[in-house]
Amino acid sequence: MKITIKHIAQEAGVSTATVSKVINKKDEHISAATVDRIMKIVKEYNYIPNGLASSMVTKKTKTLGLLIPDITNPFFPEIARGVEDKANEENYSVIFCNTDDDLVKEEKCLAMLIEKMVDAIIIVPSAERTKDFNSLKNISIPIVFVDRDLEIDFFTAKVLVDNYEGSYNAVTYLIENEYRKIAFITGPSSTKTSQQRLEGYKKALEDGCIRYDEKYVLEGTFKREWGKQAIQQLIEQKIDFDAVYCGDDIIAIGAMKALKEKGYKIPDDIGVMGYDNIYISELVEPSLSTVRQPNYDMGSKAVSIALEAIDDKQIKGEVTILKTALIIRKSTKKR
Ligand code: ADE
Numbered sequence: 001m002k003i004t005i006k007h008i009a010q011e012a013g014v015s016t017a018t019v020s021k022v023i024n025k026k027d028e029h030i031s032a033a034t035v036d037r038i039m040k041i042v043k044e045y046n047y048i049p050n051g052l053a054s055s056m057v058t059k060k061t062k063t064l065g066l067l068i069p070d071i072t073n074p075f076f077p078e079i080a081r082g083v084e085d086k087a088n089e090e091n092y093s094v095i096f097c098n099t100d101d102d103l104v105k106e107e108k109c110l111a112m113l114i115e116k117m118v119d120a121i122i123i124v125p126s127a128e129r130t131k132d133f134n135s136l137k138n139i140s141i142p143i144v145f146v147d148r149d150l151e152i153d154f155f156t157a158k159v160l161v162d163n164y165e166g167s168y169n170a171v172t173y174l175i176e177n178e179y180r181k182i183a184f185i186t187g188p189s190s191t192k193t194s195q196q197r198l199e200g201y202k203k204a205l206e207d208g209c210i211r212y213d214e215k216y217v218l219e220g221t222f223k224r225e226w227g228k229q230a231i232q233q234l235i236e237q238k239i240d241f242d243a244v245y246c247g248d249d250i251i252a253i254g255a256m257k258a259l260k261e262k263g264y265k266i267p268d269d270i271g272v273m274g275y276d277n278i279y280i281s282e283l284v285e286p287s288l289s290t291v292r293q294p295n296y297d298m299g300s301k302a303v304s305i306a307l308e309a310i311d312d313k314q315i316k317g318e319v320t321i322l323k324t325a326l327i328i329r330k331s332t333k334k335r
Contacts, residue, residue: 003045005053012038023049024057055117063093064306065113067123069101073222073250074278075295076124079146082299083122090307092119101188101221103128107135114139120156120306122299124148127188127221142309144302147293149192157305157318159298163193166291166324167200170273171245173289173326175208178335179243179271182210185230185255187222187247194219194247197275201245215239222247227254235262242270243332249274249281249290256284256331271332286330294322 005023009016014034021027022038041047055061066083068076080096087094095118097109106126113121120142133152136143142156149160174182184201187194198217205212218233220226227246231254234241244259246252252274256266264270266286274281274290281288301320 003047005047005049008038008041008045008047011041014038020053020057024054026057060119060310061117062091063095063116063118064303065097065109065116065118065121065123066094067097067099067106067109067113067121067125069099069124069126070222071098073248074280075248075250075276075293078278078295079124079299082296082301083303084299085296086300086303090303092303092307099126101127103132110135110139114141119310120144122146122302122306125150127191130190142306144306144309146298146302147193149196151192153317156309156316157302157320159302159305159320159322161293161298161322161324163196163324164200164203166275166293166326167197167245168204169200169324169326170275170291171201171204172208173328174243174245174271174273174332175204175210177271177332179332180210181216181241182243182245183216183218183230183234183239183241185227185244185246185251186217186219187251189219197247216241220251222250224250224254224257227251227256228258229254231255231258231262242335243273244270245273247275249276249278249288252288252290252331253280253284256288266331267333271335273332277327281327282329289329289332290327292325292327294324298322 005016005019009019018030019038022035027035064087066080068080070076084094095113099106099109103126122144124147137154144156145158186198202212218230220230244255246255252272256272259266259270266272274288277290277292281290
């Protein structure tokens with residue numbers, strides 16, 4: 001027999017409205033003894049409330065929308081895991097959308113999530129989202145930006161990392177270890193992430209008394225294929241380099257593959273430094289020196305803030321900047 005809210009109410013000797021209030025935790029005016037009695041019956045029958053009916057009472061769907069640019073880059077699942085774990089801990093579910101760094105797809109995902117009446121949106125914006133902010137502006141539920149910054153002033157919160165400092169530390173480390181001709185294979189320059197990392201690179205060169213030369217900077221995508229292609233370009237253009245610093249670990253892994261195929265030894269001939277500290281960076285050969293980002297924590301923190309905002313605590317414009325840490329492995333060495 002399918003147990004309904006009516007059965008629970010009859011057995012507890014209360015109205016269905018009272019049961020509904022208890023299940024949806026809107027029970028401030030109901031005695032503790034009644035709440036206990038109802039919950040005991042709910043547990044006894046393993047009663048699972050009808051989500052739609054609950055949503056009508058609470059005006060909440062207990063779901064969050066998560067938009068990320070590229071599920072195949074392990075950096076993003078690490079953020080997503082932080083989002084999901086924290087959301088589940090708080091009895092929320094997550095509807096996930098992969099935008100492929102494509103603005104049109106991102107717009108469609110946003111519209112779908114609003115239609116599904118998610119209670120808040122957590123978004124790592126696509127690389128193509130550079131100036132068209134209208135659809136974001138019109139969102140009336142809390143919206144938390146993660147990892148990639150945008151120049152907007154109508155957000156609930158941003159959870160970011162200090163890309164400039166992470167990049168500065170990575171390049172300074174290379175210089176301190178006697179690398180002098182450091183190529184930088186960046187992600188898309190449309191992202192603040194890439195821009196901030198480039199600034200960190202330039203400042204580290206300046207402080208290390210190395211002249212900045214734009215021929216050492218190759219701009220592309222946050223993808224492995226780009227790492228391979230960029231190495232080919234450096235070689236074809238006969239650019240003399242002794243290290244490659246990469247916009248993310250996936251680019252670095254592509255670059256390492258291309259370097260090995262061309263017969264270079266890492267780190268003896270060329271040092272390689274990544275960014276993100278995705279789990280694979282430890283497993284590649286040689287293991288990759290990189291910059292650790294608190295990927296999981298960013299996702300988890302974004303959910304905490306989003307849930308506070310849903311509960312009407314009116315967080316507007318809170319910016320959290322998390323720290324990075326340098327992880328030195330076998331792809332770089334003292335020269
Ligand atoms: N794409 C891959 N890694 C990234 C990062 N750390 N920040 C922004 N976009 C990325």
